Amino acid sequence: MPKCPKCGEDIDSLKLVETKETEYDVSYDEEGEALDFNQTEEWHGNPTGSVIKEEYFCPLCKTVIFDNGDAAKTFLSGIREKVIKQLYEELGREPTESEIQTSLKSIDESMG
Numbered sequence: 001m002p003k004c005p006k007c008g009e010d011i012d013s014l015k016l017v018e019t020k021e022t023e024y025d026v027s028y029d030e031e032g033e034a035l036d037f038n039q040t041e042e043w044h045g046n047p048t049g050s051v052i053k054e055e056y057f058c059p060l061c062k063t064v065i066f067d068n069g070d071a072a073k074t075f076l077s078g079i080r081e082k083v084i085k086q087l088y089e090e091l092g093r094e095p096t097e098s099e100i101q102t103s104l105k106s107i108d109e110s111m112g
């Protein structure tokens with residue numbers, strides 16, 4: 001199971017908070033009744049309601065770990081751990097937990 005890089009706990013899910021930017025046409029009459037409250041089709045040249053920011057949080061320590069879905073998917077699928085284990089298997093042994101964590105850290109650093 002993947003470990004949170006911040007608190008080090010095993011986590012099998014992340015919390016996603018999406019920030020969307022949406023434009024409406026709004027108008028009211030003299031009685032305060034809404035005459036118009038409709039989402040416009042475009043805002044800043046993008047379809048209105050489009051996601052402008054994604055933040056994936058650790059559910060335990062609430063730290064933002066990723067800002068895109070691809071990174072979150074790679075992390076949660078545990079694929080990086082599998083690749084590291086395969087590399088060690090080719091060397092004829094199993095990696096220790098600290099070797100896995102060190103390898104993950106260097107992968108994270110090389111990906112910026």
Ligand SMILES: [Zn+2]
Nearest residue numbers: 004007058061
């Ligand atoms: Zn955490």
